Each structure stands twice: as C-alpha cells, then as structure tokens.
Amino acid sequence: xxxxxxxxxxxxxxxxxxxxxxxxxxxxxxxxxxxxxxxxxxxxxxxxxxxxxxxxxxxxxxxxxxxxxxxxxxxxxxxxxxxxxxxxxxxxxxxxxxxxxxxxxxxxxxxxxxxxxxxxxxxxxxxxxxxxxxxxxxxxxxxxxxxxxxxxxxxxxxxxxxxxxxxxxxxxxxxxxxxxxxxxxxxxxxxxxxxxxxxxxxxxxxxxxxxxxxxxxxxxxxxxxxxxxxxxxxxxxxxxxxxxxxxxxxxxxxxxxxxxxxxxxxxxxxxxxxxxxxxxxxxxxxxxxxxxxxxxxxxxxxxxxxxxxxxxxxxx
Numbered sequence: 316x317x318x319x320x321x322x323x324x325x326x327x328x329x330x331x332x333x334x335x336x337x338x339x340x341x342x343x344x345x346x347x348x349x350x351x352x353x354x355x356x357x358x359x360x361x362x363x364x365x366x367x368x369x370x371x372x373x374x375x376x377x378x379x380x381x382x383x384x385x386x387x388x389x390x391x392x393x394x395x396x397x398x399x400x401x402x403x404x405x406x407x408x409x410x411x412x413x414x415x416x417x418x419x420x421x422x423x424x425x426x427x428x429x430x431x432x433x434x435x436x437x438x439x440x441x442x443x444x445x446x447x448x449x450x451x452x453x454x455x456x457x458x459x460x461x462x463x464x465x466x467x468x469x470x471x472x473x474x475x476x477x478x479x480x481x482x483x484x485x486x487x488x489x490x491x492x493x494x495x496x497x498x499x500x501x502x503x504x505x506x507x508x509x510x511x512x513x514x515x516x517x518x519x520x521x522x523x524x525x526x527x528x529x530x531x532x533x534x535x536x537x538x539x540x541x542x543x544x545x546x547x548x549x550x551x552x553x554x555x556x557x558x559x560x561x562x563x564x565x566x567x568x569x570x571x572x573x574x575x576x577x578x579x580x581x582x583x584x585x586x587x588x589x590x591x592x593x594x595x596x597x598x599x600x601x602x603x604x605x606x607x608x609x610x611x612x613x614x615x616x617x618x619x620x621x622x623x624x625x626x627x628x629x630x631x
C-alpha cells in the first residue's frame with residue numbers, strides 16, 4: 316500500500332471550510348477546531364473518532380493517527396495539507412538559511428582537521444570557526460582526515476564510490492543535518508535576550524512591589540525551559556564532539572541528530588509567539604511592559620508550573 320503524503324480526509328466533517336487540527340494549549344492533546352459564528356467548537360481527537368465513527372477500517376483512521384505525530388512538527392494541520400517530512404522519512408520539513416549550513420560546514424571541517432592532528436576541537440564561536448576554516452592548513456588536514464576515515468570505512472556495497480567518496484558523502488549529509496541544529500541554536504539566543512530584558516524590567520519597576528513580584532514569578536518559571544533547552548544544545552555538542560564516531564556510525568548519528576532536532580523544534584513552535592512578543596515590545600515602565608510580563612507568565616504557567624498531586628492521605 317502506497318504511503319500517504321497528504322491529509323486527504325474522506326469524511327464530510329473535514330469538508331467544512333476552515334476546520335483544522337492543533338494542540339490544546341492546556342492539555343497538549345490534539346483537537347479539531349471548527350468555525351462557528353456564535354461559539355468555539357473544539358473536538359478532542361478521541362471524541363472525534365468515536366462520535367463520527369472514524370475508527371477501524373475507515374479510510375480516515377490512519378490519517379487521524381498521523382495528526383498527533385504531525386503536530387509535533389507543525390502548529391496546525393488543515394485537511395489537504397502535506398504530511399510533514401519528519402513523519403514520512405525523518406527529514407526536516409522546514410527551511411534554514413545559508414549561514415546555518417555554512418556554520419555547520421565550518422564546524423565539521425575544523426573538527427576533522429583538529430582530529431587528524433590529535434587534538435579534536437568542538438567550536439561554536441563563529442568568528443574563530445571562520446578563521447580556522449579558511450586556513451589553508453585546515454584544508455590540507457581535512458583531506459588527510461577524509462583519507463584516514465576512508466581507510467577505516469572501506470568500499471562498502473557501492474563499487475562506484477571510492478572509500479574517500481563515501482566519507483565525503485557522509486560528511487555532507489551530516490553537515491545538512493547539523494545545519495538545522497545551528498538554525499535552532501541561533502533561534503534560541505532569544506532566551507538570553509529575554510533574561511536580560513527581565514533584569515532590566517526589575518530595575519525599571521523597582522518601586523512597584525506588585526510588578527516586581529510578578530517579574531520574580533516569571534523568572535522562576537522561565538528558568539526551567541531556559542535550562543532544558545540549553546542542556547539539549549549542550550548534549551548535542553557533547554554527542555557530536557567525536558567526528559570519527561559521527562562518520563563511522565553514520566546512521567545512528569543521523570537518527571540522534573534528528574531526534575534532538577525534533578525536540579528543539581517542538582520547543583520552537585511553542586515559543587515563537589512569545590519570542591515575537593518580547594522582540595516587538597519596548598522595554599519601558601509602562602502598561603505594554605506589564606501586559607508583556609503577564610502574557611509571559613500565563614504562557615509559562617500553563618506549561619511549566621509545578622503540579623501538586625493530592626492524595627487522601629495527604630489531606631488527613
């Protein structure tokens with residue numbers, strides 16, 4: 316059976332113009348939103364299956380199963396949309412800029428050159444990377460590194476490719492995968508900007524105890540995702556710090572990079588609106604800043620507020 320590439324639903328429910336799937340901001344579960352003049356119609360995905368009998372051998376049942384997976388990679392799924400590449404073959408469905416590819420390319424080249432010299436370096440500073448990547452000695456060492464790895468990797472099943480060509484092919488593919496990590500790394504620099512602006516707001520509202528307390532609550536909740544996202548990027552750097560292992564264990568390397576890419580992309584989809592809000596709101600002691608603080612608190616509290624589990628024993 317040919318694998319579906321589009322959300323081509325058959326049920327008449329999905330023919331209603333304006334309907335779409337997205338995650339509920341409270342529960343995180345997929346829901347189907349329908350347009351209405353008087354009220355907001357939201358159908359949880361499990362209720363939708365049952366109420367409209369989209370189960371068993373119904374042609375839409377497999378597509379409904381894919382909706383939850385797709386919403387890990389896109390904000391909304393509309394009938395007729397393409398199924399994200401991440402669900403189909405694992406590749407990314409979103410685009411990057413040339414600078415992200417260049418950064419990943421320089422990083423891998425510098426790692427290869429330093430590895431063959433016996434002192435492998437993992438660098439993320441762009442100025443230093445560019446300086447080293449452009450050094451003729453780096454290019455010379457890069458050729459040696461590819462030849463050395465070619466000796467280890469052998470010819471493989473494809474007789475049309477030399478061992479060095481197989482290494483170069485793998486390196487190129489790894490650079491493409493890591494380009495998405497570089498794009499996400501750049502994207503999440505906005506976390507540092509928010510941290511700095513929160514400190515500025517503390518100073519601006521130093522005479523208002525109420526607003527200072529609200530900022531303090533935002534800072535407490537903000538610290539959890541800030542740490543988690545930065546730890547993900549650090550773990551990625553640690554895991555990709557041995558370029559020989561990356562190349563020789565190519566398939567596992569790609570799977571690991573894609574797994575972390577998708578987790579970071581999920582954070583990105585959640586945070587984009589908040590990043591835009593902080594980018595667009597002037598940091599001054601006025602009502603706009605107060606709204607910014609309260610909107611951020613609402614966003615954070617829905618996702619990161621610690622939960623308390625009540626038990627009968629605890630209430631005695």
